[in-house]
Amino acid sequence: MKAETETFEKIKTPQKSESSIPPLGGVGGAVAVMEALVAENVETIFGYPGGAIMPIYDALYDYNEKLKHILVRHEQGAIHAAQGYARVSGKCGVVFATSGPGATNLVTGLADAMIDSTPVVCITGQVFAHLLGTDAFQETDVINITTPVTKWNYQVTDATEIPVVLAKAFYIAKSGRPGPVVIDITKNAQLQKFDYKGYEKCEHIRSYRPKPIIRKKFIEEAAKLINGAERPFVIFGQGVILGKAEKEFKKFIEKAGIPAAWTILGMSAIPTDHPLGVGMLGMHGNYGPNVLTNECDVLIAVGMRFDDRVTGRLDKYAKQAKVIHLDIDPAEIDKNVKATVPVWGDCRETLPLLTELIEQKVYPQWLQRFRDYMQKEEDKVIKEELNPSGDTLTMGEVIRELNELTKADAIIVTDVGQHQMVACRYAQFNKTKSNITSGGLGTMGFALPAAIGAAYGDPSRPTVAIIGDGGFQMTLQELGTIMQFKPNVNIIILNNNFLGMVRQWQQLFHENRYSFVDITSPDFVQVAKGFGIPGKSISKREDIKPALKEMLDNNGSYLLEIMVGKENNVFPMVPQGRGVSEIVLSKEEL
Amino acid sequence: MLKQEYTITVYTENQIGLLNRIAIIFSRRKINIESLNTSPSEVDSVHRFTIVINETEDVVKKLCRQIEKQVEVLKAYYNTQEEIVWQELALYKVPTDVIAEEVKVERLLREHGAKAVVIRKDYTVFEVAGHREETDNLIKVLEPYGLIEFVRSARVAIIKNSDGFHEKLKEFEHREPGEDAIENEYLAKKDEVFSM
Structure with a gap:
């Protein structure tokens, strides 16, 4: 009886260890993992335990005070949460998952973090080293599965490697162009005791150059081009945010007086109401920036990679312009668009050098x-979207009301599809690191878990997840995580009873043949209620504002379903295979 | 731009899994690797990959940047045939009796620069080191006599215009690496571009 009570007590309140490093008999590999996380100032871990990672979870039991672990409901949720956390906090996200299915469930998130350059370190358990290659229980070749979707990965089979490898992992994930790293640790290495010599942060790997050298010559050439330009145009991406170069960037465009448009991931690097901010680029971006890309004489690209959703048809993209491309990743220069002047380097360092050399100017006519x-x-588009004349609700008017209530202070996390485009077109931001979305990979199901991570990343601001009825059903199990750990997540489901973006394409490009886009949904409010999350469903215009207010005022998470027009389309649009200046404002123009 | 044969030389750390990391850069883009060799290099602890592909220069240049982006890759170079000295090694197994009776072995060895590696009662193994057409030629010669087995190694290549990697490595080991020029076609034609 006594023993049982003791066990029960222990379960109720994890004991704080006297000293994090046991003095005798060495330190277990799993403890070395904890020490590494503490040394790297990790505060929050998103994870899910399992057989092959049990020693790490056992060590975590003693680190309960220093490391907050959020138990998700699916490993995909863990990595998306870590991404949301990283994107909002500017820190590195950390994920724990077990071997086999635990690790394979991370793959979508790794691919997402890879293409959107998000620093995440994933620690996966692996079967005992002597079982590798024997098709052991829950054994998967995690290293080879994750190689194409990681910046770096490494399998640890000996505990002595743990401090050095984790130091490298954090350094690689965070430095240069950030990205996801997977460290796969076999169970024997987690259990193995070894002579722990302490943790030393990594600052240099000889074969790895996180930042290319800045060459003055190119800065001078870039400045010369800018100073001679008549119609210069700045386009910027997430590089400005990842490089923590928002101030430097703002100074640059303000001195240069050049209009600047953002990519979907660059959004919020400058306030959306900045006088030189001219909107979003890309397939569903704003009209002007797309059309005028093909009229500018000097195009200055800062920390962006000319994604096909930004450029449209490449042979019709900015052919008239001289291109200055600032990027930290040498492989991005000339990858899609040839640079007239390449400016390799961290834009936090290159932008001030450039600002120094350019003349103070304004381009009133061009602007x-x-x-x-x-x-x-x-x-043609915005008026009707934000203040519709018809009875059905639009996604845009929801965003407009939300802007008014949050005063552009909220973190907006979006999923993928029509609601994502509408939210990114109309949401207003006055703080950086506020627009969190799956840009490159377009991962439906991203928003709910990413919003959980975002809420931990910056609890001082409201986090609003805007999700479609389709995407929500992909990861709604994470409501369980919200139920248990109570992060403050405001969930808005914009329900049009369709997989809207695919439907839009089927309507416009497949002769109205609606093939499997008619998705039915459960009673979302009842579902949320089952998880102890209050909610409401509305379909009337007059209810939008009070319902949003109720959601934002509510202490704790809240789910608000808003029924919007079934067949509304997102415009403007650069149809696939067309140039950016062939952007259309309506169906009729196609 | 025309496709032609390029030899890519990659200096790397010796790391498990790096071969896969490099190989998938090609397979992801559906580019066939004609030949791939891994070996030590002139520098202790630095490995050297030699990869042959048929592609345009534009593609090869981008591939090299993707390869260099890998954490454990020190440097990737690409060269045309004219810029390298290269060899491939081929082995030919033929029935000894036929060869002894019907072929003027001495002439064969002389004309093709071949060596007999093994001579047994039942079979003989010849070896030729050389360019592709040289090793191909001997296949044609030996086929009528019942070529039992043929195998050719991957290409190994020396870059004519290279000082080796010793000096370069010092730059990498230094915390602030030295200037490393990356070519850009516009900068080569600077006068045309910067005439404002």
């Missing part, structure tokens, strides 16, 4: 052209 196009877009 006016962006405004004229914005007016045209306003008249």
